[in-house]
Amino acid sequence: MVSKDQPAEDRTDLAEDRTILAVERTFSGWIRTGLATVAVAIGMQAVFGPFQPT
Template sequence: MPSSNLSKDPDREELADARTAWAQDRTLLANERTFAAWMRTGMACVALALGLRAVFGDTEYPYVAKGVAEVFIIAAVLIFISAAKRCGAARGQIDRHDTEVASYTRMITLAAILAVGSICVGGILWLL
C-alpha cells in the first residue's frame, strides 16, 4: 500500500490505494480508542466494587457485600483480558501505513497491571 506521499498527478488507482491505506489507519486508531474505553469500563467495575463494599460493609451480612463486590472485581479482570485479546486480534488483521500506533506490548502490559491491581483490590476487600 502506498503512503500519503502521492505522485504529482495521481491516477484513480493510486488515489484509491491511498484512501484504503488511510481508512485502515483510522481503523487502527479506532481500535486504540476502543481499548481505552474497555480499560475505563474495567476500572468502573473496580470503583463500583469499592463503593458497594463501602456502602454495605457495615450490614449484618458483610460476606454478602464482599461477595457482590468480588463479582465486579472478577468482571473487571475479564474485561481487561478480553480487551487485550480483541485489540491484538484487530491489530493482526489490519496493516499500518502512515499512523503511529501504540505498541501492542504496552497495551498488554497495561491490561495486565490493571488486572493484577484489581485482583489485589479484591483481596483487600476480603481483609477489611
C-alpha cells in the first residue's frame, strides 16, 4: 500500500539529486576555469619569457 507521503518523498529525493548534480557542475566549472587560467599563464610565460624591468 502506498502512503500519501510517498510522492512528496520522491520529489524531495529527486530535488536532492538535482542539487548534488548542480554542485558537481559548478565545481567542474571552477576547476575548468582554474586550469585554463594556469594554461594561459604558462603560455604567456613561454611567449614573453621572464619579465625584467629595464
